[in-house]
Amino acid sequence: MAEPNWLQHALGVGVFEFRRSVRAIWQDKARAFLMAAGLVFPSLMLVGFIYLFSGVIRDIGTVSLPPVARGTVALLWLFGVFIATQRVVSARPRIDAESLILTTVSARTVVGGLLVAETLRVLAYLCLPVSVLTGGMVYLFSSPASALLIPLAAVLLGLTAVLVGMVLGYAVALLIATSPFVARHKTVLGGVAVLAAMGGYLFVTLPQFGGVGQEALAVLPVGWFVDLAVIGSPIQGSMTRAAVVGVGSLLVVVGGIALIEREATRLWFTDPVSGEEGQKEESDPAATTSKETRTALADATAPVRIPRGISQPTRRVAQWSILRTRRDPRRLNFLLLPVVIVGSALFSSGMQAESPLAVFVPAAAVLLPWMAGATFAMNPFGDEGSVLPITLISISGLAYVRGVMLPGLLLGLPIAVLVTGGAALVGPFELPAAVGLVGVALLATVVAVSTAPAVGIWFPRFSAISIGQSREVVPPRLVTTAFHFLGVTGPATLLTLCLLNPRFARTLVAGIVGFLPAALLQLVAGEDVGVLSDASTWFYGIGTAVQSVSGESFQLVGGGLLVVGAVVITVLSYRLAVRRFDRYSPSL
Amino acid sequence: MPSIETTALTKRYGSTTAVDQLDFSVPDGTVYGFLGPNGAGKTTTMRILTGLTTPTSGSATVAGVPVTNRDSLRPHIGYLPEEPPLYEQATAYEQLEYVAGLRDLPSRETQNRIDELLDRLDLSPDDAATRIAEYSKGMRQKVAYVQAVLHDPDVAFLDEPTSGLDPRAARTIRELIGELSDEGTTVFLSTHILPVVEEVADTVGILYDGKLVAEDTPDQLTQRAETGETRTLEDAFLELTSTDPAQDDTEETYG
Structure with a gap:
């Protein structure tokens, strides 16, 4: 039973939670800027499209709604469900200030509040593009119904996707909380689920490679929100389908809330099982006890072994870095953004290339090293958290920085080198090119591993983001991650191009350092003859000079400079990180 | 009618028994000091009594309501856990008004009560309008305390309410606990600061290894049964929670 005013309280909880999210985003200005840019840019594109093609669109007249439109909306809805599920499982299985909220209001109120908050978050993302779309439809077709029905369809789409995602998310979270097997293998199972979802996405979106195409999803009622949205416009949908999604949404809301309330109540008031429960019972208690007292860290990080020759302080820092990453893989969420953005682009171009390995191998030589560096050492001070003052007075900067670099070298380096080398030998590469790619992977890994702690220690992030209940999860700053990513993958890509296609690398460099700035300066200068025009001519000269170098010479000189630069950066980063550690004074 | 009553209350986590056959009752309007070493089961007991976990x-x-009936239990209780449950992004005013709203408290009276309590605890309006993320541990503790008693609960569960407070604020909290009790609220107080218990508690229960090993008034607990000489509550606590086999004798003396 919920309290009498539960609906009103749920709205209060939802609005309060939403405000907290907005404040948290606003505190990280770079993140807020990127999110705003991600909303404004496509909306402006849409405005431009509507403005430019308004005449053509009006002339088309009445058309029937194509199945691909329903399929696209269905895909969008499924994506929303995936995100909502993932957020519940990894970020919000339990609530903030749980002891306060659960002794103040009913579980139904909390569930309603979380649903309101999550829907508001979705609508905040959809608000601008949906407003532009609505305005565009009203402007193009003088259709007042669109002003009501497009936002309504968007709200229903967001609300139902969030609801279904929450139902699935709480079911998974409950499984993790009650099944020792699932708790123990949640990282692997989660990875399989994400891969399955990505596979499903590719199966639907890549008909040219055996997929079904988005229009196949048009049969799903979740794509019929578009039928509701186009009522009153010259685009003719199906009234029956519109009615089905309208009524169906109501049923989903009522049934979904009831279901989530049951799941969440069980989850919040159940004592969660530990993934280590079964394992402890299986081992010999006497042996474990005597062993754990002496080599607990080494046992916990097995099968990874840190060589005994390394000093004990460095070894301990390395072991703890590995253990922290293994026990709390959620801290690696920040790796997903660049991997997904670059990975999806690479996947598309790889699938369209003559041999996918021609794209994937160089990509592995560039991306795996970055991951090797970023996985363990992108925010060492933030990872230390409240222990940082103790760490600072317990160990030298030299030992500490070596310790946080070590996991990347011990684990990341072999993976980057073996994957790149193995795939290069199988792929369309001559032996010298394959060896060169392995060399790139090797060098890039060393650079990535040494620059990550330097960047992370100079620009630490201490404030936690809400990932589950753990206040220890402190991802690196978005700007730091982007800086490290571009700083490692940019030069590594250029070195790879120098190796595989020096002429293209030469043209690229000539464009970046010469022709592009020359063109921009000339654009600003216009017809005027002056400093800007002179600068433009100077840059153009540089571009021409670079372009005049032969491919072989460019490969030798450009590649050589990049290698020397990498060595210098590695040494400098290492020394900077050590110095910063030794002189660091934590704020109160 | 007792405000809190437990009968053979037991909580197990797998093979570990956190709370073992607990029997006690706390009369209305009294302060019950709940003592025990770390890991004795105090927090688990409090979580059961506040409905956060099931026995x-x-x-x-609690207040005549079975703890398994959470919906009926909530209006009667206030809870200050050891870690103050606060939202970093909110100010104290925002947090307290939010919680008051969730409890349907009348806004004018609540506003006055918030101001009065914050003033008693030396939290200025400027402090209260500052984000909680910028608070010291003591300031957080003060806001969490106000939050727990804002709605004038029948039973207040306070876990280490004076933790992190300066002596002045700690004294104020002790006075406020006394006033709560005078106004009819039953206070279930868990703390390691024994002088606090000695000063404010009517009855003290000592939990050890999930079992209630002693329960009496502070005066009786500090009195040696055999010789009649007095000792401190700390001495009594250490004796009762010692791993020494001799504790079996003390259990008989005080149990």
């Missing part, structure tokens, strides 16, 4: 066996009522 494995046995039963308990």
Whole structure:
């Protein structure tokens, strides 16, 4: 039973939670800027499209709604469900200030509040593009119904996707909380689920490679929100389908809330099982006890072994870095953004290339090293958290920085080198090119591993983001991650191009350092003859000079400079990180 | 009618028994000092009594309501856990008004009560309008305390309420606990600061290894049964929670 005013309280909880999210985003200005840019840019594109093609669109007249439109909306809805599920499982299985909220209001109120908050978050993302779309439809077709029905369809789409995602998310979270097997293998199972979802996405979106195409999803009622949205416009949908999604949404809301309330109540008031429960019972208690007292860290990080020759302080820092990453893989969420953005682009171009390995191998030589560096050492001070003052007075900067670099070298380096080398030998590469790619992977890994702690220690992030209940999860700053990513993958890509296609690398460099700035300066200068025009001519000269170098010479000189630069950066980063550690004074 | 009553209350986590056959009752409007070493089961007991977790066996009522009936229990209780449950992004005013709203408290009276309590605890309006993320541990503790008693609960569960407070604020909290009790609120107080218990508690229960090993008034607990000489509550606590086999004798003396 919920309290009498539960609906009103749920709205209060939802609005309060939403405000907290907005404040948290606003505190990280770079993140807020990127999110705003991600909303404004496509909306402006849409405005431009509507403005430019308004005449053509009006002339088309009445058309029937194509199945691909329903399929696209269905895909969008499924994506929303995936995100909502993932957020519940990894970020919000339990609530903030749980002891306060659960002794103040009913579980139904909390569930309603979380649903309101999550829907508001979705609508905040959809608000601008949906407003532009609505305005565009009203402007193009003088259709007042669109002003009501497009936002309504968007709200229903967001609300139902969030609801279904929450139902699935709480079911998974409950499984993790009650099944020792699932708790123990949640990282692997989660990875399989994400891969399955990505596979499903590719199966639907890549008909040219055996997929079904988005229009196949048009049969799903979740794509019929578009039928509701186009009522009153010259685009003719199906009234029956519109009615089905309208009524169906109501049923989903009522049934979904009831279901989530049951799941969440069980989850919040159940004592969660530990993934280590079964394992402890299986081992010999006497042996474990005597062993754990002496080599607990080494046992916990097995099968990874840190060589005994390394000093004990460095070894301990390395072991703890590995253990922290293994026990709390959620801290690696920040790796997903660049991997997904670059990975999806690479996947598309790889699938369209003559041999996918021609794209994937160089990509592995560039991306795996970055991951090797970023996985363990992108925010060492933030990872230390409240222990940082103790760490600072317990160990030298030299030992500490070596310790946080070590996991990347011990684990990341072999993976980057073996994957790149193995795939290069199988792929369309001559032996010298394959060896060169392995060399790139090797060098890039060393650079990535040494620059990550330097960047992370100079620009630490201490404030936690809400990932589950753990206040220890402190991802690196978005700007730091982007800086490290571009700083490692940019030069590594250029070195790879120098190796595989020096002429293209030469043209690229000539464009970046010469022709592009020359063109921009000339654009600003216009017809005027002056400093800007002179600068433009100077840059153009540089571009021409670079372009005049032969491919072989460019490969030798450009590649050589990049290698020397990498060595210098590695040494400098290492020394900077050590110095910063030794002189660091934590704020109160 | 007792405000809190437990009968054979037991909580097990796998093979570990956190709370073992707990029987006690706390009369209305009194302060019950709940003591025990770390890991004795105090927090688990409080979580059961506040409905946050369910007992494995046995039963308990708070303000006459079974603790398993969470919806009926909520209006009667206030809870200050050891870690103050606050939202970093909110100010104290925002947090307290939010919680008051969730409890349907009348806004004018609540506003006055918030101001009065914050003033008693030396939290200025400027402090209260500052984000909680910028608070010291003591300031957080003060806001969490106000939050727990804002709605004038029948039973207040306070876990280490004076933790992190300066002596002045700690004294104020002790006075406020006394006033709460005078106004009819039953206070279930868990703390390691024994002088606090000695000063404010009417009855003290000592939990050890999930079992209630002693329960009496502070005066009686500090009195040696055999010789009649007095000792400090700390001495009594250490004796009762010692791993020494001799504790079996003390259990008989005080149990």
